[in-house]
Amino acid sequence: MTEEEWIKIGNNWKTTSSKVQILFPTLDSIMGDISGKEILDSGCGDGAFIRRCKEKDAITMGIDISDKAIEGCKNSDPLGKYLIMDTKNIILEEEFDWVLSLFVLLSFDNKKKIEDAIKSMGQRLNKTGKLVIVIPHPTFEESDNAETMKRSFDEEYLYSKKGLKINYKSKTKGYLAFTDFHWMIEDYVECIKKAGLVIEDIKEPIPAEKYKEENLDIYTKRVKYPTMIVFVCSRKR
Numbered sequence: 199m200t201e202e203e204w205i206k207i208g209n210n211w212k213t214t215s216s217k218v219q220i221l222f223p224t225l226d227s228i229m230g231d232i233s234g235k236e237i238l239d240s241g242c243g244d245g246a247f248i249r250r251c252k253e254k255d256a257i258t259m260g261i262d263i264s265d266k267a268i269e270g271c272k273n274s275d276p277l278g279k280y281l282i283m284d285t286k287n288i289i290l291e292e293e294f295d296w297v298l299s300l301f302v303l304l305s306f307d308n309k310k311k312i313e314d315a316i317k318s319m320g321q322r323l324n325k326t327g328k329l330v331i332v333i334p335h336p337t338f339e340e341s342d343n344a345e346t347m348k349r350s351f352d353e354e355y356l357y358s359k360k361g362l363k364i365n366y367k368s369k370t371k372g373y374l375a376f377t378d379f380h381w382m383i384e385d386y387v388e389c390i391k392k393a394g395l396v397i398e399d400i401k402e403p404i405p406a407e408k409y410k411e412e413n414l415d416i417y418t419k420r421v422k423y424p425t426m427i428v429f430v431c432s433r434k435r
């Protein structure tokens with residue numbers, strides 16, 4: 199979704215089950231023991247991951263460009279710290295052990311915005327802090343393994359078409375239609391480097407065996423193609 203679409207949709211958007219089943223366990227293993235750690239979720243949406251971190255005794259803050267999303271976070275977690283803020287221009291004094299950018303950078307239609315966002319988040323890391331960036335996996339964008347969304351493109355899909363507009367329409371709820379932008383892995387890597395960060399690790403999460411029993415059809419599709427890719431970055435030393 200573009201930033202304007204996100205502001206419009208507000209808190210009508212909820213964290214999907216694929217994130218809870220596939221991404222969250224991957225983040226748990228990357229982040230390890232987060233008790234007492236300072237975590238910033240930049241583009242926190244409905245705040246589901248923040249609440250999970252709080253349950254593990256982390257000290258959390260969520261920011262999002264959508265006032266309604268922030269309002270929703272505050273309703274679900276009245277004592278939590280949530281602020282309306284642009285990830286490209288984070289105005290905070292605090293430094294964090296972990297800064298998270300989960301499915302946010304695909305909202306940006308040009309690389310400068312991606313670079314600005316990564317730079318701004320990187321500046322909020324403490325000396326040993328890490329930035330975790332998650333975007334859809336390129337193998338997922340063109341494959342037909344999205345159970346709820348129908349995808350189309352303004353032009354023919356080619357992996358090498360940088361900034362290609364991806365249109366989504368909900369298969370089940372007619373009202374939901376939005377836009378994302380396709381970038382190549384090399385574009386994200388270039389932006390990470392230009393922002394003065396280094397990539398320490400890359401993960402391509404797939405579902406754990408136990409989800410086979412829950413829904414074999416979805417498990418089979420998601421195990422075939424990773425739906426997301428995770429970059430773990432740190433400041434240059």
Ligand SMILES: C[S@@+](CC[C@H](N)C(=O)[O-])C[C@H]1O[C@@H](n2cnc3c(N)ncnc32)[C@H](O)[C@@H]1O
Nearest residue numbers: 204213241242243262263264284285300301302
């Ligand atoms: C796909 S949702 C992901 C939410 C959450 N990170 C998750 O993974 O469940 C993208 C979120 O990024 C937010 N967003 C988009 N552009 C932003 C920006 N420039 N600054 C901060 N948040 C932004 C949207 O409002 C939305 O809540």
